[in-house]
Amino acid sequence: MGKIVLKSVRKSFGEVDVIPGIDLTIEDGEFVVFVGPSGCGKSTLLRLIAGLEDVTAGTMAIDGRDVTAAAPSERGLAMVFQSYALYPHMTVRKNIAFPLKMAGLSQADQDAKVTAAAKVLNLTNYLERRPGQLSGGQRQRVAIGRAIVREPSAFLFDEPLSNLDAALRVTMRQEITELHQSLKTTMIYVTHDQVEAMTMADKIVVLNAGHIEQVGSPLELYNTPANTFVAGFIGSPKMNLIEGPLAAEQGAHAIGVRPEHMGIVSEGGWEGKVLLSEHLGSDTFLKVQTVNAGTLTVRAGGEVRLSHGDTVRLAPLPGKTHRFGSNGLAL
Amino acid sequence: MARATTPRRKALTTLAAWSVALIIFFPVLWMILTSFKTEASAVASPPEFLGASWTLENYAEVWSRSDYPRFFWNSVVISVGSTLLGLVIAIPAAWSMAFVPGKKTKDLLMWMLSTKMMPAVAVMIPIYLLFQWLGIYDSKIGLVIALMLMNLPIIVWMLYTYFKEIPGEILEAARMDGAGLWNEVVYVLAPMAVPGIASTVLLNVILAWNEAFWTITLTTTKAAPLSAFIASFSAPQGLFYAKLSAASTMAIAPILILGWFSQKQLVRGLTFGAVK
Amino acid sequence: MSTQSTRFAARLMVAPSVFVLFIWMIVPLAMTLYFSFRFYRLLSPERAGWTGLTNYTWFFKAPDFWLAMGNTLLLVGGVLVITVVLGTLIALLIDQPVYGQGPLRILVIAPFFVMPPVAASIWENLFMHPQNGLFAAVARGLGGQPILFLESYPMASVIGIVSWEWLPFATLILLTALQSLSSEQLEAAEMDGASGLNRFRYIILPHMTRAITVVVLIQTIFLLGIFGEIFTTTQGGPGSASNTLPYMIFKQAIVAKDIGRAAAGGIIAVILANIVAYFLMRGIGKNLDA
Known part of the structure; x- marks a missing residue:
């Protein structure tokens, strides 16, 4: 007992x-x-x-x-x-x-x-x-x-x-x-x-x-x-939190996308340059400096071959975006 | 240092270090040598080293002229007794200060040490009168109490520094394991602190053994320890060097031997636990 | 970081120590204070009574009072400087790799085992005695005149004897501190281009601050009351050249049998000790934390 x-x-x-x-x-x-x-x-x-x-x-x-x-x-x-x-x-x-x-x-x-x-x-x-x-x-x-x-x-x-x-x-x-x-x-x-x-x-x-x-x-x-x-504490690497106009578009103060829920797309999405790419074999972790969404971490498949300076386009997987209000609480 | 040294350099430092050590030790050595010389040889000029006439007569004479065993026994009782009594009072205090420190702990410790700053001579008369009044003048119990109080701040301080090295989590573990305060101290703290307690005991026995002010002020004959014994020998000055040396050697020999045998604990103790 | 019941137990456990020390301090102090305002001479017991500050003014007017105060501080200061400086040098020396480190250490700590009356009488008789002392014999051997240590240089001689007694203590503490200095730190300093002297100045010395503080604190406590060595050797003389405050008090109490004056001297000594303690704690007390 x-x-x-x-x-x-x-x-x-x-x-x-x-x-x-x-x-x-x-x-x-x-x-x-x-x-x-x-x-x-x-x-x-x-x-x-x-x-x-x-x-x-x-x-x-x-x-x-x-x-x-x-x-x-x-x-x-x-x-x-x-x-x-x-x-x-x-x-x-x-x-x-x-x-x-x-x-x-x-x-x-x-x-x-x-x-x-x-x-x-x-x-x-x-x-x-x-x-x-x-x-x-x-x-x-x-x-x-x-x-x-x-x-x-x-x-x-x-x-x-x-x-x-x-x-x-x-x-x-x-x-x-x-x-x-x-x-x-x-x-x-x-x-x-x-x-x-x-x-x-x-x-x-x-x-x-x-x-x-x-x-x-x-x-x-x-x-x-x-x-x-x-959101930031649970999950590794940390969830990406994006504030500003991109969040406002979705009616939130901030939106969160986990690195593993960030997809690499050929068109649309957020454009950015790869700052760092870590190849673990099973996964590849990318640190991307985007034009509009700040620096984002992406967990991509092990087969992804991108290196410093390459241009990529990122978009959250559908339904995997978290929305937070200005008080930090989930909406 | 981990670095390799050349044999030449090591030989040179060895020579220098041993010279310094021998200079520091020389007075003790000279006293011991003199104690084995005849009186004539002891004051010979130029001084006699190997060619001196050696004898054991001084020891025999000192032994027969005074009651050495009684002085010796008094010294043992007083130094060991005062240290053990001090330990009993100091262990709980050191436990408190080390494991339940408050804002005032440091001040309290400093206050305790500061009581030692009061010059003994300044309070000699009141203490003398108090001891007469309490009927413990010239008694072993009186000296045990006086020397315990003299050394208590040092004992508390040393134990405090040793106890602080013991992680508090271990005592908390004992509490979680169902130990009360008494069991915590007896089964966990004390055994873990044995080396520190040993050093504390050793150092304070030596301090008490060598204490010469209160032991002389508060005794006449019955409880007089070796410090009083030696004082009585140095009174007729100048003439009896060999006998004086023999008596001196007899007074310090027990502690010298004890100290040399327990060098490791003593060195630890001599730093008063204050330096690692 | 504990519960109320442990804090309560802690106070209870510290109480006996505090209590006995408080009694040991306050009762004699109160009695001394009382006597210091009394006319109290063992030789004229019939004249007992209050005398106001006479006992104090006697001290302040005594021709050798300020000399005795000066000597007291000189003794403390002199021994501190000698033991700390020599102790540091010896510690640096025996910290080097040498043959027979164990026996060496035994020899160096030996003076600590010698009780003060014995130490004083060895030095006085076997070494400093103008006829039979070893120093005199050496001086004669070199064709010179024996130096009258205790007559011509009484304070220096006493300081020398007391320094010899305390040197092992200082050396050992400083040596222990030295040994706890990581050799990596010294090697890093060497890589940074620090010379031997600079390594001592910027790495070793700061590391030993706490140890030096401990030496100064503990020695001061013992040295302020030094009495036996002077009693055995110079008896405060010649004249009052090596008189110190404790010895002056002793003379009033035992030789002049004037308890009132001795008590006033005792109070002055306590005040002096407090002043020294105050400056000591303000100056170096912070080094003790850490």
Whole structure:
């Protein structure tokens, strides 16, 4: 069980409102990702849920129980930190057993649970080592092991993959997703990487300057961004935003076209010169300086052979244009 | 530096460095040599080096004329006791300052250090009277308290700098794992800070061992440590160089040996944790 | 960055240290302040009473008071300059690759293990003594007259002895700071065409600012109260040539048995320490952050 409800949660450090007020419901068993640029308050929000920080105002409940004033240890949550925060002076076995020892479990129970967790996480051969003797991915798994043995009502992840190299990040991402599928426990995951958000989440919460910009499934956010911020943040490369007369023609303050929805046409469209062309094999990314629409990014097929200085004509694919009003909201 | 040096250059710097080191060390060496000479040889002119007549008699005489074991034991109790007591009071304070810093933390730390700036002589009479009044004058417990208070700011400061090197996330992880404050300090913070705590202990034992103002002011006979022992030997000046040297060597030998054996921790401690 | 309950716990945990230090500071200070306005001589106990500022004016009018103040600052300043300059040079030297770095370091830190009364008596008797000291023997060997260190140059001699005691501390701190300087930085400076002297001036020295600050701060704390070395060697003499404020106070308390005057001197010493501390913190306190 792990349904978490935040009601008008506010957090300020001194005069500064880091989180001016958030209402959010996280359903039991959901994989929720908090995503946003650095300084948007996502980590603070996670720490508020963990109980490592007090809320300035508002209430928080886990499974209907009010935990607004509860200490971290009383909330039944487990957390995986960015630095993994393993205890360097303890072996892997003792690290994983620590929460059980704190809970007062018998030695036999502790051993049984540690052994089981180690098996799931492929750590059996490393139980007597210290964290310093492990690779980054192994440390990550120990941190996860320490979290799962507690059988918490929800897991909190604070940018857990940011210290890993690119290849390992993909593997660990999949492992965490699989872990969620087998445990079916609520997970809250904080990241600034929208790829992690898109691939892992059931529900993404996009945060900006302490506000929730939009909540929804990955595809909802991709297909119908609520505003220019979400439009620009979700999707890679970023959505092209065009302001001015071209937008006005469509009755909007700005129009957005994703690079993958920008077609190369032989006639009409927007004329421009290629500034840069990146050939990835499967795709070609073009940066085009247009006459009327500013600089646009285009994701074209791998077979496209254009290089610096070539002239191209671009047009959005039909039905793939997003329209935004002057307040930034989608029309 | 990662750069390769020529053997010639290394030989030259070695020569220079060792010369400097020997000059710095020479007074101690000379004292130790003198302590093994006869009194006549100790004041011979020109000074005698290898040709001196060597003897152990000075040590025997100092040993028989004074109660060295008692002074030694007092020194051990006072220096170790004051350091351990200081540690008990300082660890929680250093935890607070390092992991829950506030706007006033730096000021508080500076205030603590500033209490050490008060010249001991300035408050000698009041402290003397207070100790008489409390009945802890010339007692080991009195000196343990006095030296603990002398060194407390240093202990807090050192522990604070060592604790600050420990990432706060690890303590937060312990909190998430269900540890209360006590378990957090005992199972996570203290074991992680062992090297820093060891350096702190070592340095403060030495500072307390070498403290010579309060130990002499606040004792007569019962609780007098080695600093008082040596003071009583340097009173009849000039004539008994060899015996004075032997007594001096006996006073500093324990700490010299301790220091040399634990050089690594000590070097770390000597920087007061303030420089990495 | 923490919850209210941890902040509360933190205040609770810092309280014992603050409390005992506050008592240790305030009670003796209050008593000293009280005595400083009293007529309080152990030799004439029947004449106890308030005397206003007499004890203070006695100090300010004492012929050697300003000399003692000057000597106190000279001692602190002299030792600081010598230990920082020599300490930097020695640190630069032993930071080079040399044979036997471990034993070398042991020799260099040895003076730190020597308790002040022993240090003072070694120097006074074995080295500076005009008949039997090693320096005198060397002078005679060279055909010269022995220098009367403690008689002719008392302050310089005391500064020399105290500098010897504190040199290991300064050297070690500066050496540690030096070792933490990345060699890449120095190599980059070399690629940029900086000479050895310029590398020291623009890279090494700025890197050591914090370490030098620590040396100055800690040494000042200990040096302002220096007393034992003077007591053992010159006794403030000859005349009052090497008198310092702490020693003057000591003489009033122990020799003249005038507690009132000693207390007034104590208050003056506390004020001096505060002034020094104030300028110290204003001047270099900011170096401690980072």
